[in-house]
Amino acid sequence: MIRVTVWNEYLHEKEEPVRHIYPNGIHGCIKEFLQTDEELVIKTATFEMPEHGLTEEVLKQTDVLIFWSHMRQNEFSDEVAARVCSHVRQGMGLVALHSAHFSKIMKGLLGTSMTLRWKHGESERVFCTAPYHPIAEGIPERFDIPKEEMYGEYFDIPKPDDVIFTGWFSCGEVPQWLWKNLLFPARPRGISSLLYSGSTKDH
Numbered sequence: 090m091i092r093v094t095v096w097n098e099y100l101h102e103k104e105e106p107v108r109h110i111y112p113n114g115i116h117g118c119i120k121e122f123l124q125t126d127e128e129l130v131i132k133t134a135t136f137e138m139p140e141h142g143l144t145e146e147v148l149k150q151t152d153v154l155i156f157w158s159h160m161r162q163n164e165f166s167d168e169v170a171a172r173v174c175s176h177v178r179q180g181m182g183l184v185a186l187h188s189a190h191f192s193k194i195m196k197g198l199l200g201t202s203m204t205l206r207w208k209h210g211e212s213e214r215v216f217c218t219a220p221y222h223p224i225a226e227g228i229p230e231r232f233d234i235p236k237e238e239m240y241g242e243y244f245d246i247p248k249p250d251d252v253i254f255t256g257w258f259s260c261g262e263v264p265q266w267l268w269k270n271l272l273f274p275a276r277p278r279g280i281s282s283l284l285y286s287g288s289t290k291d292h
Contacts, residue, residue, distance in 0.1 A: 092130045094151040095119045096143065099135040100160050115157055136161055141169050148172060153182035158189045170194050190244075205244040211258040213237045219253045228254075 097116035101107045111118050116133045124131045132151075134142025136158075148154075154173065158165070170193035177183050177198055185195055190203050213234045217225050242262070257263050 090130050091128055092132075092150055092152045093123060093155060094132050094134055094143075094147060094153075095123070095155045095157075096134045096141070097136075097157045098159060098161055099137070119155060119157075136165070141166060143169050143173060145172065148176045148181065151176070151181055153184065155184045155186065156189045156192065156194065157186040158192045159187055162188070162191055162193065165193050167193065170197055174198050190246075199247055201245045201247060203245055205242070211237060211260050211262075213259070214257045216255045216257070217253070218255045219251050222251060222253050224253055 095116045097114055097119075099114045099116060102111045102114045113121070114133075114135070116135065120131045120133055123129050132147070134147065136142075143154075154177075156173075173183075173194050174197045177194075183194070183198075185192065189195060190205065196203050214231060215234065216231045217228050219225055220228075220230070237258075255263065
């Protein structure tokens with residue numbers, strides 16, 4: 090069994106139109122589709138829980154942390170960020186979603202500013218450039234996302250161990266989805282779109 094903790098700020102979803110799209114929060118939506126896999130045990134945690142829900146006990150029982158952040162990067166506890174970094178260095182996997190690239194956790198692990206270029210509303214074609222990687226298992230050689238947020242170069246990150254996916258945006262940007270040790274900053278995401286919901290599963 091793989092023990093997965095899905096962490097989300099759970100702040101955007103308290104206001105419309107995001108609340109209508111994700112009534113149970115983005116973490117709830119991610120949990121719903123992940124728990125269809127019988128090999129996964131899923132729990133969730135959010136920003137406003139004590140210690141952001143990421144206590145030492147929770148992290149000890151987590152094999153993979155899925156981490157979604159955006160609004161409260163600077164308000165995230167330094168102590169909790171250091172705790173998460175420690176567990177990642179000890180072998181816990183981390184999937185960083187949305188603006189989690191700019192979180193204290195990612196900055197602490199990679200030692201760079203994690204800055205990048207950003208634009209909203211572009212279409213993207215994604216190519217699988219490392220089909221041998223476990224994260225790419227079951228992913229087609231390419232797929233399209235009709236409307237997506239563009240995270241473009243220069244992305245201030247150390248040289249990756251591998252480039253799993255490469256995207257091409259209609260505006261001409263060509264960003265990459267990187268793998269560094271046990272870290273995977275996963276880019277496609279949407280606050281005000283249905284990107285995590287089952288209605289876009291064909292994309």
